[in-house]
Amino acid sequence: MAKHLARIHGTEEDKVNCPFYFKIGACRHGDRCSRIHHRPAFSPTILIKHIFKHPIREAELEAAREGRSVDGIVVDEAKAREDFLVFFEDMYVELSKFGRLDALHICDNVGDHMIGHVYAKFSDEEEAADALNVMNGRFYDGRKLEVEFSPVTDFLEARCRDFDEDSCRRGGFCNFMHIKPVPMCLIRDMEEDAEEERRREDMERAERRRKDRRRRRRDRDRDRKRRSRSRSRSESRSTSRGRSSRDAKE
Numbered sequence: 001m002a003k004h005l006a007r008i009h010g011t012e013e014d015k016v017n018c019p020f021y022f023k024i025g026a027c028r029h030g031d032r033c034s035r036i037h038h039r040p041a042f043s044p045t046i047l048i049k050h051i052f053k054h055p056i057r058e059a060e061l062e063a064a065r066e067g068r069s070v071d072g073i074v075v076d077e078a079k080a081r082e083d084f085l086v087f088f089e090d091m092y093v094e095l096s097k098f099g100r101l102d103a104l105h106i107c108d109n110v111g112d113h114m115i116g117h118v119y120a121k122f123s124d125e126e127e128a129a130d131a132l133n134v135m136n137g138r139f140y141d142g143r144k145l146e147v148e149f150s151p152v153t154d155f156l157e158a159r160c161r162d163f164d165e166d167s168c169r170r171g172g173f174c175n176f177m178h179i180k181p182v183p184m185c186l187i188r189d190m191e192e193d194a195e196e197e198r199r200r201e202d203m204e205r206a207e208r209r210r211k212d213r214r215r216r217r218r219d220r221d222r223d224r225k226r227r228s229r230s231r232s233r234s235e236s237r238s239t240s241r242g243r244s245s246r247d248a249k250e
Contacts, residue, residue, distance in 0.1 A: 020175055024158050025150035028113045028175060040149045042125050044102070046132050047150040050116040051143060052087055052106050055080035056172070057115060088182055089190065090140070095120050096194035098134070099127025103155055105179045108163075110172030119150060119177075155179070 018035035021027045025047050027037060059073045084106070092104055103121040107114050122128040128149070136147040152158050160176035162168035172178065 022151055024114070024175065024177060025119070025152040026113045026117065028111060030113060038151065040151050042129065043149040043151065043153070044123070044125050044128050045119060045121040045150040045152050046128050046135075047148055047152075048091075048118040048120070048135070049146045049148070051118055051140060051145060052084075052116040053141070054108070054110060054115050055083070056110055084180060085182070085186065088180075088186075091118060091120070092190045092194070094135070095131055096190070096197070098122065098131040099124055100198075101191075101194070105155060105159075105177065108172065108178040108180045109174060111175070114175075114177070119152060119155070121153065121155075 016036055018027050018029075018033050018037050021033070021035075021037040025045075027033050055075045056073070059075050060070045063070050063073060088104070088106060091106075092101065095101060095104065100123040101120060102123050103119070105119045107117040107119075109115060109117070120128075120131065122131065132147045132149065135145050138145050155177070158177045159179050160168050160174050163174065163176075163178040168174050168178070
């Protein structure tokens with residue numbers, strides 16, 4: 001029985017646990033889902049919810065504010081691409097301060113339960129916890145960050161393969177991740193910059209430790225000299241009192 005439950009956990013056969021939340025970290029039914037969403041207490045992956053401004057949704061909101069129809073909205077693809085790459089760089093720089101990133105993915109989905117989601121997988125759970133504790137509640141571009149641990153650790157299972165092959169028929173409302181592509185040259189540059197920054201910080205920490213050790217050594221030497229002088233003065237006073245006592249007796 002235990003083997004059977006372990007085998008079907010997080011699959012469509014599992015009638016207790018939500019397979020979509022297990023694989024994607026998001027479910028279109030939300031809290032109304034008939035299955036359980038097990039929110040991890042720890043994970044190497046964090047989810048920053050709805051933080052990326054999707055160009056289609058932004059264009060729809062702008063049209064609504066201006067009283068225009070949202071049908072036939074045209075998005076400036078070049079500007080949208082540039083804005084996305086700037087956003088990706090901002091997220092990478094900020095998140096890499098907490099540790100080495102194994103993956104950083106921004107969703108291109110437009111469904112309400114996934115739009116604007118950012119997934120960051122760290123090489124260590126403690127680094128992910130540090131990122132969550134610091135980033136949660138902060139603001140980016142006027143929007144408050146809502147950060148939580150995600151059960152997603154295998155993005156091959158979470159991503160839509162049809163989207164990767166440019167053939168997904170569900171479009172932006174697909175329930176699997178439509179991960180926005182990022183040029184590998186940019187990712188490599190960001191990784192190298194982050195690694196260089198970590199090396200610099202490690203060197204600075206090592207230098208601070210060396211300075212602290214030298215300062216403590218100087219303090220100990222000063223204390224030893226102070227105690228030595230104090231003992232010398234005490235011995236000198238004792239000798240003087242002894243001589244005075246002998247002189248008085250004579």
